Amino acid sequence: MEDTGEQAAPPRKRADARRNEQALLEAAAAVFVRSGVQAPVREIAAEAGVGMGTIYRHFPQRADLVIAVYRHQVEACAAAGPALLESAPTPHAALGRWVRLFVEFLVTKHGLAGAMRDDDAGFAALHGYFLDRLVPVCASLLDAAAAAGEIETDVSALNLMHGIGNLCIGADKDPGYDAGRLVDLLVAGLRRSAVG
Amino acid sequence: MEDTGEQAAPPRKRADARRNEQALLEAAAAVFVRSGVQAPVREIAAEAGVGMGTIYRHFPQRADLVIAVYRHQVEACAAAGPALLESAPTPHAALGRWVRLFVEFLVTKHGLAGAMRDDDAGFAALHGYFLDRLVPVCASLLDAAAAAGEIETDVSALNLMHGIGNLCIGADKDPGYDAGRLVDLLVAGLRRSAVG
DNA sequence: TCAACATACGGAGCGCTGTTCCGCTTGTCA
DNA sequence: TGACAAGCGGAACAGCGCTCCGTATGTTGA
Structure with missing residues (x-):
């Protein structure tokens, strides 16, 4: 070993390469929501407007792309929490919007198990x-809404996220099943006034 | 509706058809253990000595075959419990042999999730x-060994099966990981004398 | 016992997939 | 601005699940 503490310098990527990687991440996320995580690689390449070679340069295997999208979405979801808390009219509204992001993200998460079957x-x-x-982010939204007196306080973040996750199971299979609507109802049900 | 209580008579199958179905079930089980559940349908057909058409006549989709093998193995595993209890020298030996069957069966079970991704x-x-x-079968083996004073009594059947299942996770991926050996050790550890 | 016929079989072939390969294009920097 | 590494596009490949249809065989009534 000859490097001590000094990371091997990652040779800066070309601008178009960085742009394409980002485009692929976004295109894949969109396609996963529209067609499910088992969507063909070609469809993602088309959505991003790049060729097959490009996709495989950035993500050597299909699963690598799925994982990258997953991480990307976890980060986006985590970052969205505080942002929504500032921009939304009330903490409960912020919670509602955040949960909607979370539901979109779950599509990728549920497909992840399939993509990583061997690992x-x-x-x-x-x-x-x-x-x-994500649990701390959800908890902070929950706390803020509770502090504002908007919601009941007997549901933990982990609990809520677990419940939402379960509501979304099978949502991609049965087109008549509207998981998003049910999740909205669940969040609405948290409101203190909802209990009467 | 014109039949009341009378099941539509299932027209008896031809002898070779029944034979092939059975051969397919056994061949698939063997191939799943050897090559994993994601083994190509062609490999199973070859192992059973039949053509592709035959396999798809009996099991219209790949997943149907996996499910059929799964059910078949659950039944075989359930039936093996009492049989082993009679034939093995001691209840603990019967338990050990049964667990070995159970581990083989888990290969199929672990692949099932992949095969049924959409359901x-x-x-x-x-x-x-x-x-x-299977839990009652395992419980009866456990009870018999406990009654004979061979093993500790503080582990439930569900617990034991859960533990074995977990030990087998990833066994197909890493060839250096010998799950079967670890499971044997776990069962050996149940022995009363093992505690000292 | 022996046709005659429905049932079941084998395996080439289809369409789709993930992945590779390589000639061409483009961003970068002296 | 020119030279060249870095990056790109997409045709081609291998392997998959599944279908199709000509052929073979078990079954059944005479």
Whole structure:
């Protein structure tokens, strides 16, 4: 070992390469929501307006792309929490909007297990990362709404997220099942006034 | 509706058809253990010595075959419990042999989730069937060994099966990981004398 | 016992997938 | 601005699940 503490300098990427990687991440997220995570790689390439070679340069295997989108969405979801708390009219409204982002994200999460069929340990690690990152964000939204007196206080963030996750199971299979609507109802049900 | 109570007579199958179905079930089980559940349909057909058409006549989709093998193995595993209790020298030996069957079976079970990616409800139903059928069998083996004073009594059947299931996670991925050996150790550890 | 016929079989072939490969394009920097 | 590494597009490849249809065989009534 000859480098001590000094990371091997990552040679800065070309501008178009960085742009394409970002475009792919966004295109994949959109396609996953529209067609499910098992959507063909070609469809994602088309959505992003790039060729097959480009996709495989950035993500050597299909699963790498799924994982990258997953991480990207976890980060976006985590960052959206505080932002919504500032921009939304009330903490409860912020919670509602955040949960909607979370539901979109779950499409990718539910497909992740399939994409990582051969790597249970890796999946568990990613799931842990997801919990570490998102539960505190959800909790802060919940706390803010509680502090404003808007909602009941007997539901934990982990509990709520678990419930939402379960409501979304099978949402991609049955087109008559509107998970988003049910999740909205669940969040609405948290309101103090809803109890009467 | 014109039949009341009378099931539409299932027209008896031809002898070779029944034979092939059975051969397919056994071949698939063998191939799943050897190459994993994601083994190509062609490999199973070859193992059974039949053509592709035959396999798809009996099991219209790949997943149907996986499910059929799964049910078949649950039944075989359930039936093996009492049989082993009679034939093995001691209840603890019977337990050890039964657990070995159970581990082989888990290969199929772990692949089932992948095969049924689009049917969470169906998977849950099958998992329930698996618990209903196998937990009592494992419990009776455990009880017999406990009654003979061979083992500790503070581990439930569900607990033990859960632990074994977890030990087998990822066993197909890492060739250096010998799940079977670890499971043997776990069962050996149940022995009363093992505690000292 | 022996046609005659429905049933079941085998395997080439289809359409789709993930992935590779390579000639061409483009951003970067002296 | 020119030279060249870095990056791109998409045709081509291998392997998959599944279908189709000509052929073979178990079954059944005479």
